[in-house]
Amino acid sequence: xxxxxxxxxxxxxxxxxxxxxxxxxxxxxxxxxxxxxxxxxxxxxxxxxxxxxxxxxxxxxxxxxxxxxxxxxxxxxxxxxxxxxxxxxxxxxxxxxxxxxxxxxxxxxxxx
Amino acid sequence: xxxxxxxxxxxxxxxxxxxxxxxxxxxxxxxxxxxxxxxxxxxxxxxxxxxxxxxxxxxxxxxxxxxxxxxxxxxxxxxxxxxxxxxxxxxxxxxxxxxxxxxxxxxxxxxxx
Numbered sequence: 520x521x522x523x524x525x526x527x528x529x530x531x532x533x534x535x536x537x538x539x540x541x542x543x544x545x546x547x548x549x550x551x552x553x554x555x556x557x558x559x560x561x562x563x564x565x566x567x568x569x570x571x572x573x574x575x576x577x578x579x580x581x582x583x584x585x586x587x588x589x590x591x592x593x594x595x596x597x598x599x600x601x602x603x604x605x606x607x608x609x610x611x612x613x614x615x616x617x618x619x620x621x622x623x624x625x626x627x628x629x630x631x
Numbered sequence: 632x633x634x635x636x637x638x639x640x641x642x643x644x645x646x647x648x649x650x651x652x653x654x655x656x657x658x659x660x661x662x663x664x665x666x667x668x669x670x671x672x673x674x675x676x677x678x679x680x681x682x683x684x685x686x687x688x689x690x691x692x693x694x695x696x697x698x699x700x701x702x703x704x705x706x707x708x709x710x711x712x713x714x715x716x717x718x719x720x721x722x723x724x725x726x727x728x729x730x731x732x733x734x735x736x737x738x739x740x741x742x743x744x
Contacts, residue, residue, distance in 0.1 A: 618679060
């Protein structure tokens with residue numbers, strides 16, 4: 520049973536505009552959420568995280584929003600750059616058990 | 632500081648053979664995790680190990696799969712009598728003693744012919 524879902528397999532955005540990637544989860548015990556970026560033939564690279572005690576975390580062009588009541592998080596990239604083109608995975612962790620549950624990924628294409 | 636290292640990067644095995652995948656964590660990291668990614672899917676947790684201990688193996692198939700993280704040397708994911716359905720990318724990640732983010736290696740792509 521998929522506890523973390525990314526319902527958009529792909530997203531195409533113009534350079535300079537905002538990219539919004541979405542993620543939904545079902546387990547209310549998840550208390551730590553992360554976004555990873557993955558290029559082909561490479562391992563995922565950590566991007567940004569958020570604890571369940573917060574509803575927003577910002578790091579440069581990347582902002583993650585968490586809506587606990589809706590069990591939804593999103594990653595905003597602004598402005599988007601062609602180098603951001605990659606597959607983005609959201610992940611969730613329960614109570615520091617160190618086991619991450621990953622979504623199926625969203626492939627972002629930023630067009631020049 | 633070298634990142635997480637995995638070898639081999641590509642491994643081809645015939646049905647019935649054994650596959651051994653190795654993972655060297657980042658320096659100072661004592662926690663190792665193995666994930667599997669099937670085509671068009673996300674990463675699925677397999678096992679979480681600390682030195683000489685398996686902490687959580689709830690994602691490991693009950694048969695043919697085993698993992699270890701010895702006191703010395705890399706972590707090993709071992710798949711016995713491989714079948715075509717084992718073809719996937721296997722990623723190892725490591726984290727420090729107070730774990731938050733996990734840092735991933737480049738993966739081993741296993742192809743079973």
